[in-house]
Amino acid sequence: MKAVEVHKLRKEFVRKDGRKRVHVEALRGLTFDMERGECIAVLGQNGSGKSTLVRLLSTLLLPDGGSARIFGHDIAETRAVRRMVNRVSVEASFFKKMSAVENLAYAARFYGLTPRETRERIPEILDRVGFPAARRTHAMENLSRGTQQKVALARALLTSPILLLLDEPTTGLDPRSKLEVQDFIREVRLIHDTTILLCTHDLAEAEILAERIGILDDGRLLCLLPADEIKLLYGAETLEEAFFAATGRAFGHEVEAA
Amino acid sequence: MRAIAVAARHELIGLYGVVERNWYLVKRYAWWELAFFIWTIANTLSIVFISKAANLSPAEENRLTTILLIGAVIWSYLGIIFEILTETVAWERWEGTIEYTFMAPLSRPVHLLGMGLFAVAYGLVRASLVFGVVAAFFGLHMPDANFGTALLVLGIASVSFIGVGMMTAVLPLISPEKGTQLGFMAQGVMLVVSGVYYPVSVLPQWMQAISTISPATYALRGIRSAILEGATPADVWGDIWPLLLIGTVAIPLGLWVFRRGELYAKRHGKLKRSG
Numbered sequence: 001m002k003a004v005e006v007h008k009l010r011k012e013f014v015r016k017d018g019r020k021r022v023h024v025e026a027l028r029g030l031t032f033d034m035e036r037g038e039c040i041a042v043l044g045q046n047g048s049g050k051s052t053l054v055r056l057l058s059t060l061l062l063p064d065g066g067s068a069r070i071f072g073h074d075i076a077e078t079r080a081v082r083r084m085v086n087r088v089s090v091e092a093s094f095f096k097k098m099s100a101v102e103n104l105a106y107a108a109r110f111y112g113l114t115p116r117e118t119r120e121r122i123p124e125i126l127d128r129v130g131f132p133a134a135r136r137t138h139a140m141e142n143l144s145r146g147t148q149q150k151v152a153l154a155r156a157l158l159t160s161p162i163l164l165l166l167d168e169p170t171t172g173l174d175p176r177s178k179l180e181v182q183d184f185i186r187e188v189r190l191i192h193d194t195t196i197l198l199c200t201h202d203l204a205e206a207e208i209l210a211e212r213i214g215i216l217d218d219g220r221l222l223c224l225l226p227a228d229e230i231k232l233l234y235g236a237e238t239l240e241e242a243f244f245a246a247t248g249r250a251f252g253h254e255v256e257a258a
Numbered sequence: 259m260r261a262i263a264v265a266a267r268h269e270l271i272g273l274y275g276v277v278e279r280n281w282y283l284v285k286r287y288a289w290w291e292l293a294f295f296i297w298t299i300a301n302t303l304s305i306v307f308i309s310k311a312a313n314l315s316p317a318e319e320n321r322l323t324t325i326l327l328i329g330a331v332i333w334s335y336l337g338i339i340f341e342i343l344t345e346t347v348a349w350e351r352w353e354g355t356i357e358y359t360f361m362a363p364l365s366r367p368v369h370l371l372g373m374g375l376f377a378v379a380y381g382l383v384r385a386s387l388v389f390g391v392v393a394a395f396f397g398l399h400m401p402d403a404n405f406g407t408a409l410l411v412l413g414i415a416s417v418s419f420i421g422v423g424m425m426t427a428v429l430p431l432i433s434p435e436k437g438t439q440l441g442f443m444a445q446g447v448m449l450v451v452s453g454v455y456y457p458v459s460v461l462p463q464w465m466q467a468i469s470t471i472s473p474a475t476y477a478l479r480g481i482r483s484a485i486l487e488g489a490t491p492a493d494v495w496g497d498i499w500p501l502l503l504i505g506t507v508a509i510p511l512g513l514w515v516f517r518r519g520e521l522y523a524k525r526h527g528k529l530k531r532s533g
Contacts, residue, residue: 013527055527058361062524082363093354095279097286106282109275110362112268139286155358 001072003163003195004034004057010065011052026052028219029066036071036162039189039196040224041206043243044216050199051089053216054167057197058087070163083111086161090168092148096141100131100151103140104158111159118158125154128187130180146177153184157192164188166198170205178205185209203239213239217247272364276372277379280342284380295384302330302392305455321486323396327389328482329454335385335412336419336474337445342377343370343423344441348430356431357529366520367513370427374420382412402488410491411480414501418473421508422448428519432528448472453479473504 009030015022027049034040044050055061057068059078073080094103101122108118126136129150140148149169156164166185170178182205188194200206206213207227214224223230223246227239234245284291309322350356359369393400426444429437451465452458452474458466469475480497483489491498523529 052527055357055529058357060357060361060524060529061527062521079363079365082361085361087358087361089357091354093358095283095349095353095355098279098282102279102282106275106279107358107362109278110272110359110364112271112363114271 001036002033002069003036003038003071004032004197005069006030006032006053006057006066007068008066009053009056009063009068011049011056011061012064025219027056030216030219030221031066032214032221032224034195034197036195037189037193038212039185039198039210040212040214041198041200041210042214042216042221043200043203043206043239045201045247045249047218048216049219050216051167052219054087054089054165054197054199057163058082058085058165084161085163085165086156086159087165087167088149088152088156088169090171092145092152094140094148094151097139099137099139100126100143100154101136103151104155107155108158113158121158122154125158126151129154129157129184144177146173146180149173149177149181150184153181157188160192161194162192163195163197166196166200168200169198171201178202182209203243207239215243215246217249222246268363269365269368272362273368273372273375275364276369277376280346280373280376280380295387298334298384298388299391302327302334302388303395305330306392306396320399324393324398324400324486325482326455327392327396327398328485329478331385331389331392332412332474332478332481333449333454334388335381336448338381338384339374339377339416339419340423340426340441340445342380343373343420343427344430344438346373347427348438351430351529360520360529366517370424370513370516371420373427374416374423377420377423378413378416381416400485403485404488404490405485407484407489407491407494408481411477411484411494411497411501414498414505415473415477415480417505418501418508421505421510421512422473424509424512425515428516431516431519431523448474451475470500471504473501473508476500476504 009027010025011027012023012025015024030053042050042053052061056063057070057075059075059081063075068075070081071084075081098106104122105115105118108122113121123133123136127133131147131150131154135143135147140151153169170181173181185196186209189196198206198210211226212224213227213230215222215230223233225233230242231237231239234242236242236245306323306326309319309326312319312322314322347356350359426441429440431437451461451469452472453469454474458469458475461469476497480494483494
């Protein structure tokens with residue numbers, strides 16, 4: 001059984017452009033699959049459809065066409081899918097006045113973890129992500145972005161997902177925090193055999209963490225291959241050159257459309 | 259059978275999680291809680307003092323004071339239930355946590371019920387404290403009061419309040435700011451038509467018609483009868499059965515409305531973080 005099977009997945013949004021309503025296609029018939037334990041990275045500029053893909057797979061959006069299955073379950077089977085999936089997004093969204101421990105306890109309860117279980121697991125997992133023990137009870141608003149992102153990773157892992165969706169987990173982090181998060185992603189794969197879909201802006205990160213790399217451009221998946229094969233395919237020496245050759249654009253930052 | 263038991267256990271733990279989360283928030287905003295409590299006391303006093311200016315006999319003044327106090331306290335209780343249900347959804351959207359809540363394997367009825375349960379427990383504590391403090395301030399005499407009946411009526415009414423709260427909670431799901439505004443408007447309409455500080459009979463006919471579908475109308479009438487006349491549950495059956503009826507409709511309707519709102523938000527990508 002494939003970990004992820006996506007077939008002609010489509011999603012569009014309606015945006016207001018002055019008085020007019022404009023239909024924007026965020027994903028245009030995406031097709032790919034993932035093996036259990038595999039890590040793939042999806043590269044794309046802002047607005048290319050990366051976050052839309054992650055939100056569809058995490059049941060936060062309804063598709064307009066096509067299908068997606070996670071370990072054999074259609075994403076419409078929300079209850080089954082939600083037990084298997086968790087997500088870390090670019091924004092470490094928390095109740096800012098609550099502490100890391102309180103935020104994690106809240107998230108864990110939704111996955112059936114009792115107070116007795118979380119009393120042991122939360123400190124354990126916070127230690128693993130390198131969260132300082134002395135700050136466990138501090139309000140999230142007093143923590144740096146890098147530290148908040150570690151708590152976001154801890155939140156995802158606390159629920160033991162077999163599919164982890166990482167939507168730009170290291171964007172905006174300082175180099176040290178970025179390396180720590182990347183190390184942790186590697187560790188999760190090795191220890192838990194978690195399947196990982198990583199959406200990133202960071203070409204080097206994609207190359208070191210993923211077995212296959214996909215280039216998503218304007219809602220279309222242009223390729224999904226190992227880094228070396230992508231370079232070969234586009235006659236490029238670096239992934240950045242390959243991205244440019246594939247999309248006709250440099251790897252820059254634009255405004256997210258969806 | 260075992261699968262059902264496991265699923266039920268998960269739902270119960272999730273329910274506890276929602277209540278626990280709201281408790282954490284109350285603790286973290288303790289100074290705001292104190293400020294709101296003092297504001298509610300001041301607001302209630304300013305309403306109840308109206309009875310002092312009415313130049314009534316001591317017995318009549320005691321009665322009017324109690325009527326106004328019950329109105330102010332029940333209104334603040336209702337406000338707390340609406341606020342917790344509606345504002346928590348708006349809050350989760352501002353913080354961005356709504357996506358994590360909605361992608362968790364917890365059923366929506368249990369999620370909303372958890373918020374409702376916390377709101378009722380918290381509202382009861384706040385309302386009892388306000389009632390006690392203001393009653394003591396005015397030295398009110400309630401020799402016939404049947405607090406058991408009053409609590410029973412309030413408990414039954416709370417089911418309807420939660421149902422209506424679920425309906426207003428869907429608004430910030432679609433638009434955080436506008437949704438909160440609409441929630442306030444819905445609450446305001448209920449304030450006018452339910453006879454919070456005056457009998458419903460003084461309202462124009464069309465407003466009286468609206469008051470018949472407001473659970474607050476029956477809650478206020480039943481609680482006033484219980485506290486002023488010592489009415490038993492049998493005596494206030496005329497207020498209890500409409501509350502049971504409204505509650506039976508309001509909860510499924512509230513869940514249905516919320517579910518529709520959730521699907522709309524998922525279809526149009528409205529769950530994304532705001533602000």
